[in-house]
Every structure is written in C-alpha cells, then in structure tokens.
Amino acid sequence: MNTQSGLLRARRFAPLFVTQFLGALNDNVLKNAMVVLLTFQAASWTTIKPELLANLAAGIFILPFFLFSATAGQLADKYDKSRLAQFVKLLEIGIVVIAGVGLALHSLAVLFASLFLLGLHSTLFGPVKYAILPQHLKSEELVGGNALIEAGTFIAILVGTLLGGLLAGNGAGTAWITGAGLAIAIAGYVASRSIPSAVPPAPTLSISLNPLTETWRNIQFARENQTVFLSIMGISWFWLFGALFLAQFPAYTKNVLGGSETAVTLLLATFTFGIGVGSLLCEKLSAKRVELGLVPLGSIGMTLFALDLALASPAAPAPLPLGALALLAHGSTWRVLTDLGLLGIFGGFFIVPLYALVQQRSNPEHGARIIAANNIMNALFMVVGALCAAGMLAAGLTIPMLFAVAAICNAAVALFIYGLVPEFLLRFIVWMLIHTVYRLRVEELGQMPEEGPAVIVCNHVSFVDALVIMAACRRPIRFVMDHNIFRWPVLNFVFRTSKAIPIASAKEDPAMMEKAFDEVGRALDAGDLVGIFPEGKITADGNINPFRPGITRILARNPVPVVPLALRGLWGSFFSRKDGAAMTRPFRRGMFSRIELVMGAVVPAAEALPEKLQMDVAALRGDCA
Incomplete structure (x- = not known):
C-alpha cells in the first residue's frame, strides 16, 4: 500500500491532517476576507489608507509568532499534544465569533484583535502538528507525512485565499464570512477529537512565560545539532523566498503581465499547486526515507526557474487588463506559468526533507521547543524578507529584477549551508547516481x-x-x-x-x-x-x-x-x-x-x-x- 494513501486512512494521521488543513483554510479565509474588505471598503471603516491597512494586518497576524512561539513549544512538550490540539480548535471557534462581531460593527479594533488571535491560534498549533508526527509515524513514514502536511497547507492557503476573496466580494454581507469561518472551525474541532493521545516527553517541565529568555533557550536547543539548526535556517529561507514571490503576484500580474484579478488567481494557483505536487513526489523520489539529496536538487531548481521567470517576464504589460483566459492566449504567459509551477515543485523537494530531518534528528525531549524555534525563525525571516523587498522596490528595482536577486541569493544561501554540512551534497551525488x-x-x-x-x-x-x-x-x-x-x-x-x-x-x-x-x-x-x-x-x-x-x-x-x-x-x-x-x-x-x-x-x-x-x-x- 502506498504510504501516503495509507496514512490518509489511518487514525494516527488522518485526523491531524484534517485538523491542520481546516485550520490553515480558516486562517486564510478570514485573513483574506478582512484584507479585501479593508482594501475596497476602507472609507467606511477608517481614514487609514488601504495599502497601510493591508501591511498592518500582515504584521498583526505574524506578531504572535514572536511573542508566544516559545511558550507554545513548552506547552507541547509538557502536555498531551492531542488535548492541546482540541484546546486550540476551541480557541479558534471563539476567535471567529470575535471576528464576526468586528465585521458586524465595522470595528477596526475588534477586527485587528481577532486577527492577532488568529496568529496566536497558528502559533500554538505549529509545535503540536510537527512535533506529534515523529510520535505517531514510523521513520519510513516521516517523509510521506510531512509531504501531505505541506501539500495540504498550500492547498488550504490557495482555497482559503480564493474563498475569502469571494465571500468578501459577493455583496451578501459579512455574515457569510462569519458563518463560513464558524463552520470550518467547528469541523476542525470535531476532527481534533480523533487525534490519538501523544505522551508528553517532558511532563515535569516548568513553564516560563518570558518570551525573550525562552526564545533564546529554544534556539540553543536547536543549535545542539548543527544539521538540525542549519535545516531550520533552510526552512526559514524557504518561507522568506516563497512569501516574497507570493507578495509580488498582484503587482506582477497587473504591472508586468497586464492581467486582471483573475490572472492573479491563475499565478497563485500554479505556484501553490506546484509546491503541493513537489511535496507529494518527495516520498516516491526518496524511497520513503529522509533523503537529503533532494534538498540540493530543490535549491538548484528554485534558482534556475526563478532566474528564468525574471528573464521570461515581458518588457511591457498588455495595453488593457486581461483576464486569466485572455492572458493564456499570449505565448509568453505559458513560459511564466511553467517557471512558477516548476519553482513550486522544486520548492517542495527542498522543504519536505528539511522538516522531516528536523523531526528525526531533534532531541525528543525538546522536539516541540525546537519546532517553536523554527517558527520564530520563519517569522523573522519573512519579516526581514518583506522589508528588504520593499526597500529594493523603493530603490527602483523592477519586480523581475527582484526575482533575479532572490534567485542569486538562493544560490548563495544553498552554497553556504552545503559548505557547512557537506552531508547534503554527499546525499545529492549518491541520489543522482542511483536515479540517472x-x-x-x-x-x-x-x-x-x-x-x-x-x-x-x-x-x-x-x-x-x-x-x-x-x-x-x-x-x-x-x-x-x-x-x-x-x-x-x-x-x-x-x-x-x-x-x-x-x-x-x-x-x-x-x-x-x-x-x-x-x-x-x-x-x-x-x-x-x-x-x-x-x-x-x-x-x-x-x-x-x-x-x-x-x-x-x-x-x-x-x-x-x-x-x-x-x-x-x-x-x-x-x-x-x-x-x-x-x-x-x-x-x-x-x-x-x-x-x-x-x-x-x-x-x-x-x-x-x-x-x-x-x-x-x-x-x-x-x-x-
């Protein structure tokens, strides 16, 4: 039996997968619905400019990762992760109710409070979902399990983004957004109740609420194993790289390709579908083992296709905004979409083995706290990446030029990591021999x-x-x-x-x-x-x-x-x-x-x-x- 299809039918994995999928779906439904509403109806809510509101919303959502990841890691090491998952899903139901109140009252303060709590929800669940996998899966199932989690997450991001935009723009009122969020949250709670118990590795742990000292302590746990720490750096770089590309899609579609809103969806779907496909292919290509050889292969593909995306971008946009179907009539669009799809596929090759490696080689007693350190680094990298991208664009770089810079930086980061941990290149050479x-x-x-x-x-x-x-x-x-x-x-x-x-x-x-x-x-x-x-x-x-x-x-x-x-x-x-x-x-x-x-x-x-x-x-x- 194929491991991935078998896992989707196994109680030790399927409820966790459904819970994670629905949680990521709800995050993106509510977050994107809020952004769309604030972008197009900002005048009736506040005098703050829509562009500033969108960036403020993104910052508020990511802030809890810095403040509470360390605490979340401690909780996941001290308590049964299945019970924590249920608590987080109950919290999500309450958050949707708060968001509904903010939407009904047109209260920006309440809405941003709910957005902050949504970020807290994701912060608390992150260490649970990754640290529980090594407890419930066999070593040969880790790659398949992580591949399904990553593929499901990106599909949820895509579907949630589309559904959130649709609900916010259908003119039927904000009650539809609240209703959809409640339905998804309740379904997630029901799924979480079937997650098997996971014995806590450190039940006597004393919880410290100081985010600074605990963040530093968690990072030190990760640094105990150089390969684990550099894998976390690689994962964080991937999120910076991916977030940078996703953030440019609207402006790239409008100002470079000459496309409309539907064309943005086409680019987003192609990229996220590619990551899902690449993630699912990892198990087959790695023969159900944590195959580090796929990581250099992924970084090579990410570099090449990001560069080609920069080169494939047209010199001038279409004279009139084109929908997705009209844009597909242009030959250059197919090259852009091919680059985006392959960029996503090789991104999947890069990220899945790194997550599995962190889980496999981390000290089990500190597993959730190491995942928490990973989440903190991910958030930090994404914020720094967003600031750097904004600075380069403000300095006059075009979006295709920004893609080229990201590709070159990706190659430099890869060479740095592989120079410190030659095991990645060793496995790549061995893997290429056996597969070519x-x-x-x-x-x-x-x-x-x-x-x-x-x-x-x-x-x-x-x-x-x-x-x-x-x-x-x-x-x-x-x-x-x-x-x-x-x-x-x-x-x-x-x-x-x-x-x-x-x-x-x-x-x-x-x-x-x-x-x-x-x-x-x-x-x-x-x-x-x-x-x-x-x-x-x-x-x-x-x-x-x-x-x-x-x-x-x-x-x-x-x-x-x-x-x-x-x-x-x-x-x-x-x-x-x-x-x-x-x-x-x-x-x-x-x-x-x-x-x-x-x-x-x-x-x-x-x-x-x-x-x-x-x-x-x-x-x-x-x-x-």
Whole structure:
C-alpha cells in the first residue's frame, strides 16, 4: 500500500491532517476576507489608507509568532499534544465569533484583535502538528507525512485565499464570512477529537512565560545539532523566498503581465499547486526515507526557474487588463506559468526533507521547543524578507529584477549551508547516481540493525559499490576502501564526507594499514556501521575473489554482528572492469540499467568466518553478477 494513501486512512494521521488543513483554510479565509474588505471598503471603516491597512494586518497576524512561539513549544512538550490540539480548535471557534462581531460593527479594533488571535491560534498549533508526527509515524513514514502536511497547507492557503476573496466580494454581507469561518472551525474541532493521545516527553517541565529568555533557550536547543539548526535556517529561507514571490503576484500580474484579478488567481494557483505536487513526489523520489539529496536538487531548481521567470517576464504589460483566459492566449504567459509551477515543485523537494530531518534528528525531549524555534525563525525571516523587498522596490528595482536577486541569493544561501554540512551534497551525488545511471532494487534491508555497531560485508564489483550501498541504507556507513580509490577526484569528496577509512596492504604501507584497523575499532566502539569489501579488490572476471582474513581481525577486537550483502547487475557496467579497465566505455549498459542489493541473515561474530561469509554472499548474489 502506498504510504501516503495509507496514512490518509489511518487514525494516527488522518485526523491531524484534517485538523491542520481546516485550520490553515480558516486562517486564510478570514485573513483574506478582512484584507479585501479593508482594501475596497476602507472609507467606511477608517481614514487609514488601504495599502497601510493591508501591511498592518500582515504584521498583526505574524506578531504572535514572536511573542508566544516559545511558550507554545513548552506547552507541547509538557502536555498531551492531542488535548492541546482540541484546546486550540476551541480557541479558534471563539476567535471567529470575535471576528464576526468586528465585521458586524465595522470595528477596526475588534477586527485587528481577532486577527492577532488568529496568529496566536497558528502559533500554538505549529509545535503540536510537527512535533506529534515523529510520535505517531514510523521513520519510513516521516517523509510521506510531512509531504501531505505541506501539500495540504498550500492547498488550504490557495482555497482559503480564493474563498475569502469571494465571500468578501459577493455583496451578501459579512455574515457569510462569519458563518463560513464558524463552520470550518467547528469541523476542525470535531476532527481534533480523533487525534490519538501523544505522551508528553517532558511532563515535569516548568513553564516560563518570558518570551525573550525562552526564545533564546529554544534556539540553543536547536543549535545542539548543527544539521538540525542549519535545516531550520533552510526552512526559514524557504518561507522568506516563497512569501516574497507570493507578495509580488498582484503587482506582477497587473504591472508586468497586464492581467486582471483573475490572472492573479491563475499565478497563485500554479505556484501553490506546484509546491503541493513537489511535496507529494518527495516520498516516491526518496524511497520513503529522509533523503537529503533532494534538498540540493530543490535549491538548484528554485534558482534556475526563478532566474528564468525574471528573464521570461515581458518588457511591457498588455495595453488593457486581461483576464486569466485572455492572458493564456499570449505565448509568453505559458513560459511564466511553467517557471512558477516548476519553482513550486522544486520548492517542495527542498522543504519536505528539511522538516522531516528536523523531526528525526531533534532531541525528543525538546522536539516541540525546537519546532517553536523554527517558527520564530520563519517569522523573522519573512519579516526581514518583506522589508528588504520593499526597500529594493523603493530603490527602483523592477519586480523581475527582484526575482533575479532572490534567485542569486538562493544560490548563495544553498552554497553556504552545503559548505557547512557537506552531508547534503554527499546525499545529492549518491541520489543522482542511483536515479540517472541505475535503477536500484533493494531486498530485505529491513533487517539492517537500526542502532548499534555492525560490520557490513559485500562483494566488490565496481568503483561505485560503496555509493550504491550508501544510497540504499538508512544509516550512515563508514566504508574501508583502497587508498587509491579514496583519492579519486569527486569520489574523494564523497568518501571524506562519509568518513570512509582509507587502507593499504601491509606490503604497500603497513603504517596506513594499522591506522585503518585502529580507526575501524574506534568506529565500532562508537556504535557505527562499518562496511568492508573482504575480497580486497574489485573483481576482474565477475567472480567473487576469496575473502581475506581482515574481517577476523576486526571481530577479534570488536565481536559485533556481521551483515552480508550482495550486489547484482553491476558487472559489465561502466564502473566495472569487464573487458578491460573501468570507465573507458561510456553507456556500455545504457542509462537506468537495473541493479539489485540483497541482504542476508545477520551472522553472529562467533560464526563470521571468512569462508562462511563468502558462501553467504555468493548465495545471495546467485548467478546475477
């Protein structure tokens, strides 16, 4: 069963998904309805200019993220998240009633108070929805669950924006807005009552109401793991990047494309639909694992298509405002829409693995507070991005030029993050290998130890054997490999980043050999997986060479379990030595050739003799060299 469709039918996920979807929908229905009303009916409400009111409304909505995210994170770590979700949904019903009063009385003060409370509602629910996922989902379901949450959120933003504008502009009165908001809020509360209980990780936590000290403490929790903290920076950058583009759509449509209000909806729908599609594709492309290789792929696509969007923008708008259908008659519009759709798709590739990574690698005791730190950083980045965009536009930049600047900044941010955490680029290289050169099929890797030390042994067929195994295994593996292969260009970056251990023969460099065995011992002491190719060299004829006694020496110092693997289908590929030297005949097997990785039963250290392990690997490989 497909994980995502299965999750949508599972009680441990479906009620949370529906609750989140309806909450995001209601936020955007009410917020956009208010903005439309204040834009077109401002004269009957206040003397403040509509442009200022719209920006003031956005600021009021985001203010609670700064003031209450730290407290929200503490609450989600201290109390049952399902009960908190129910409380937040009850709060939402009350907020809609307050908004209804403000709408009926044409009271700007009451309306802005309800908008502030809507922001508080989202602030309180944020840590709940993300911190509860690792408690209810298996590790292989995290990507699928996050993909559904992100896709649902952006679809809710789109539908809520459209519905809010429709309700505000239909001339039937503000009671329709209040009624729709109440119906959605009540449905969200009903859904929240079915969210399964989630045991709080820190029930004895003492709640501090000081937002400054708690915000700093939450950020420090996130900084305990550099990869988690930089992932939060990446997520925050994505929200800055996406919010910047969304904010420009009305002016871009009117002043650059020459479109009307319906054309704005077309651009918004294309962009948000793209993010939804990209998010849902993540599970398939990542084989249900947290695949960091998708993050660089996403950043590359975001940069390229943001640049092309700037280049594709027409030099002058249409002479008369065009509706969506009329605008589609212009050939240049299709290029713009294609860029927006692909920008959204690659944005989905970028954001989903980062959310899953933060959940997977955060300290469970601080999980909700780390999510709260993420929400604070998201809000901060969006505010700074809005101010920078306003400044650049005021300085004379056109909107297409602003898109180009955002694309260049996106590339710079990506290079900065990947420079600090090379694991992202490592996974990208491995992912590209498996998805451009080969089609990998994996059997029985579910038996791989989830934690603790073990030695992996495998037949040695080609120069990319280690990369294939790395791509298939959820846990990092420290491979022992010939020092000559370790030094190869490009591959050297991969092997250094994965902390591979170079080794030489006793005849060639006895000191290096001893150093390698010492490092293997330290790695196993630390609980790592160590991968070796006991043949000691790549096969020259497709047959398995005799296993050398190095495995016996390793197990004598560290008697850990041994995991036999077998590679099938790599013999005869570009990276193998069939018919001479490797990598001399491109496309010898064509693109996307089928390969397999098979795992056998784990062998206890006492039984892991070289001869037995060779027989096990040979049996797993069979006749498929």
